[in-house]
Amino acid sequence: MxxxxxxxxxxxxxxxxxxxxxxxxxxxxxxxxxGNISDLQTFLRAENYTNDFRPVQLKEYVKLKDSIYEVKPKEQECFRFSRLLNFKYSSAMQKVDPDHIIALVTEVIPTHSCLVFCPTKKNCENVAAMICKYLKEEFLQQRAAEKAVLLGELRDAGNGAVCPVLRRTVPYGLAYHHSGLTSEERKLVEEAYSNGVLCLLTCTSTLAAGINLPARRVILRSPYVASDFLKRSQYKQMVGRAGRAGMDTVGESVLILQDKERHMAETLVCAPMENCxxxxxxxxxxxxxxxxxxxxxxxxxxxxxxxxxxxxxxxxxxxxxxxxxxxxxxxxxxxxxxxxxxxxxxxxxxxxxxxxxxxTKLGKATYKGSVDLSYSDVLYRDLSKGLDGLLLNSCLHLVYLVTPYDMISQCKPDWMTYFRQFTLLSAAEQKMSAAVGVPESFVARKAAGQTVKKSVNMEVVRRMYLALVLFTLLKETNLWSVADKFQLSRGFVQTLLSSSSAFCSCVFHFTEELEEFWPFKALLTELTRRLSYCVKAELVPLMEVAGVTESRAKQLYNAGYKTPTHLANADPAVLSRTIEHLYKKQANQIVASAKMLVNEKAAALQEEVDELLMIPSDLPSALKTQQLL
Known part of the structure; x- marks a missing residue:
């Protein structure tokens, strides 16, 4: 890294x-x-320990047409023929799956686990759905009750909604895994795969690093990540997922190639590691x-x-x-x-x-707020301009000021959606939008497909679009409906929310160091809290307890557990029976977290009391009595 x-x-x-x-x-x-360990060793003034021990042997293969070749990087011909792929495809099936992914995965699932790395997020979903169409009915019977529980948990995580692809694939023991999922969905999918409830994940390259989800067989759908050819380190991270220590005696990887990719692939599997x-x-x-x-x-x-x-x-x-x-x-x-x-x-x-x-003061504000140097002067100008006409009858203006600059490039507004959401704003909010550089006339012309001659800063336009996403989310607190409304993936909306919460905290520390921005201190404290939890006000106290998500907070609130104190005094066994899909282990963790939170708050209050009652020893006795009274 x-x-x-x-x-x-x-x-x-x-x-x-x-x-x-x-x-x-x-x-x-x-x-x-x-590749260059010696450079890192010199930099860290470190001793170096190297070992090539692997608890489970890894065998690497590539597939060309219907032939499987074993990778032998030390031999002159680094692809050695191993076997023909044994499959019986109909002509219709051949058209749907020309790369024979179904044949490769059904050799190992459901008995063993399998990961299929795909070049794009959409491809992950399509491949998972495609495999399901051709799996036998027996896949539905494997651990059916646990799959039903998983779907219920996914529904709770989505406030009653489940992704249509997951609804179709989970009963077969399959799911996809990429950044379009929310963090709650990813966690549920990862746990179900680790426990064997799911036997196959289609995923993007991000799963290869940092997440411990090994498999009996790893399939690389293509030697590309998006449009870029794989790097050696990326390839090794992906195939390194193959082999479950303590569960398998061998791990296999299969890289699917087209004829035109053979030469580049030979270089890929035989090349030395890239330098850092x-x-x-x-x-x-x-x-x-x-x-x-x-x-x-x-x-x-x-x-x-x-x-x-x-x-x-x-x-x-x-x-x-x-x-x-x-x-x-x-x-x-x-x-x-x-x-x-x-x-x-x-x-x-x-x-x-x-x-x-x-x-300088600005420099101190920049590094104390961890503000990117590329944006510190822009942020200063935006905050200064904001002071001139800060809109306070809604939080839209503040939300705009804490919308992260580094996410603007990832935003491509849908102009009809933009205009529709713009018309829902109050007159004051529309005036504020025009003041920062996004007038209604511009959005209306873009939505109508007309050419706009007037020069407009498109970064400001895209930032306002993201601010509208956040503004809508704070009002509705339903990530799924907002993602659908703005035609964005729910994972992106959640990332935008967490990034805005973090940036709001950065802006708060930035303004702390600059006296002219004193009005922002109190305003941003509350906004950071709202962005951090993004739930109805009554659920915020419960969200402070570690392990409590929005859906869980709603369940607890409806069951009468409305504060951390209620949870701290709860019986985990009763809590587990009362709340649907809450296991005893999770109930124990929530109660323990609530107790810790309550004790911390009590200790902080006790310190305040002790300070207030601290009486100087040199006070006259009459004053001591008066102070005590």
Whole structure:
């Protein structure tokens, strides 16, 4: 992950700071897909332990037409013929499944588990539905009661709605897994697969890293992720899911190929692992800019000399010769300092020791709020403009101000939907929309398919569209209906909600450091709470208990458990019997969490009481008596 764009830069910054300020902290890094371990070893000042032991043997295969070839990367012909695929397809079935996925999966399911990696989210759903059409009736009988419970839990997670594809596939023991699902749905699917209730998942490449869902057989539907050919590390992460330790003696992977892909696939399965490179200079050096700002703000460095000393402990320093950087690292640092100065985030002053760097109020607000440097000046302008005419008869204006900038690029408005939702706004809300740069006339013309000659900032237009999604969600608190209304996946809407909640907290900390934004402090505190839970007001106290989702909170509230105190005093056995689909283990966890929450709040209140009753010893006795009274 160190080599993964902005996320990699953030990990490198964190590790470099820990290494710089602490000699006792122990860091352990693990990877199965690293080509240049020595660079990481130097960066982390680490000892290296390497082992190729695998508890379950992995056999890799590729499929070309109806032939299966075993992968032999150390031989000259790296694909060695293994067998012909044994299948009997009708002509109609051959048209529906030309890659023989059904034949490959039915060799292992339902006795064993199987993962089918697909290049796109839509393909995951289509493949799962297609396989179901040709499975025998006996699949419906396997663990039927547990599948019925799973469908019930999915219905609860969806506030009474179940995805039509899952409703069709789950009875057969199949499901799909991708970012279009909500986190609750993904968790239920993962648990059901781990417990053997589901025997097959069709999934995207994101399941390969970070989630422990192994299988007897892993099938790669295509050597592509979207339109990009697989990287060696991606391929190894996917096929590495094959083999359940303690359950299987062998794991198999099958990569489905077309004739034209054979040569590239040979390179893919035989190539060495890709190297991991520093991303501090990724995206015009955004990571390096953030690092320098935080170093100055946290008083880790106050001069170019000290920053240079810190930089020698980064992965970028270790790899600067390999990265073919146009300028030296010292020059890159100097350029970043100048840019931070131009942005008004730091000041540079001359003293007896040379240049002294200090963070400005805006700079402090930026790093304390963890605001992306690309957006700090835009956020400042938006908040300043917002103060001039802040709409407070609804939360739309505030929601717009905390809609994440980094999700704008993922938004392609449906103009008819946009116009329909715009017309539902009050006159004041429409006026506010026009003030930020989205007038009704523009949306109406786009919905009518007309050309708009007037120049309009499309980023503002898309951001307002996302703000309308959030605004509607806060009013209706039904993620499924809002996703359907705006023609977005429910997973995307949930991601938008959680990102907005996080960004709202960032904006709150940003405004805390800038006196001119004092009105936002109280407003954003409540909005963060609303975005975090996005439920009716009466359910918010229950949502504070760990393990309680919206659907569960509704069940508990309707059953009379209306506060954390009610839950803390509940009998888990009674709770489990009262609430549908609540297992004894879950009931125990909810009651324990409620008790912990109540005890924490009681302790905090007791501290306040103790402080109020704390009487100075030097007070005259008459005053002591009066204070006690």
């Amino acid at each position: 160190l080599g993964d764009g902005s996320r990699g830069a953030l990990i490198e910054m964190t590790l470099a700071k820990v290494l710089y300020v602490s000699e006792t902290t122990q860091i352990i890094g693990m990877s199965a897909t690293l 490179f520093s991303n501090l200079l990724h995206d015009d050096g955004k990571g390096l800019l953030s690092l320098i700002l935080s170093l100055v703000g946290l008083n880790i460095a106050s001069s170019l000399l000290q920053i240079g000393e810190f930089m020698r402990g980064t992965l970028l320093s270790v790899q600067q010769g390999q990265l073919c950087v146009e300028t030296s690292l010292q020059e890159a640092v100097r350029r970043c300092v100048d840019l931070l100065k131009d942005k008004g985030l730091i000041t540079v002053a001359e003293d007896s020791h040379g240049q002294s760097l200090q963070v």
